[in-house]
Amino acid sequence: MKISELTAGEEQLMNVLWKLNSAYMREIIESYPEPKPHPNTISTFLKILLEKEFVSSTREGRVFRYSVAVPFEEYRKFKLQNFLAHYCENSAKNLLKMMFKEKLIAPVDFQDFFEVKTTLHSTHKKEENESDISDFIAEITAPKAKKTDKEGKKKNKAEKKKSKKKKKDN
Template identity: 50%
Template sequence: MKINHLTAAEENLMKLFWKLESFYLKDIMEQHPEPKPHQNTVSTYLKILVEKGYLATEKEGRIFRYKVLVPMEDYRTFLLKELSANFFDNSGKEIVNSLINENLISQDELKDFGISAQITPVKTKEPKFEYANEVLNPKKDKKKTKDKDKKKKKKKD
């Protein structure tokens, strides 16, 4: 099964759906925290999530019962693989190093997993934003505006 990306709004709704597993539209409206979205908005997202393959529908009389098809674990694994491929060159070592650098995991927590390697934080060079500095701090423009201000003052006097 191919898993597709979700928007932030779709992800937030899916978190609720994963808790409910099987539900009706009215269940969502009751369970959704304040501020509650309009029922039509939720219906639209349900339709989109069915099209993306995250939910299945089962008609019961005049209403639909929705059922989660993609478990949360599968989606988390998908996101982790995407993150690893796009930002860490598929390197688990770089991911763990980043987690340690950002204080999201400690050396002691690594030992809980049986990892005894000492990982020292890597100091990365800060990127140079020469073009951004030129745009944000233009030296020539300051002189021009000062000259213009002086000319305006002379004209007023």
């Protein structure tokens, strides 16, 4: 099934249907937010959504039951892919850069996604051509530097010398 773009009115009706999953016209009208459109308008949107295969219907006596045919998650994925294609050159990295630049996300928002937890403190103002988000991602995903045994022994020796010197001075 090919998912297509929805108008604002169609999407509003789908939001009602995604909450209900399956409903009669009466239930759809009751669930609609204020100001409620005329029932004929809703009926027209349902007809279009049936044609676009977003909704399916079954006749039960004299009334129809409308059911969701395209789950919300699939439509959301479709919308995100379209957004990336039209506004971010098909790059999630560009989306993150834009969100970071517009202060819609912060470094702390990424803590749940990476094993390495870090706090960033800006020490200087970045030039416009530098990529803040690229630097940020590189920093939080870089493995922590491990000290070699020699470095550890040298550090221990230096600490012991300092503590002996303090004892002599006292």
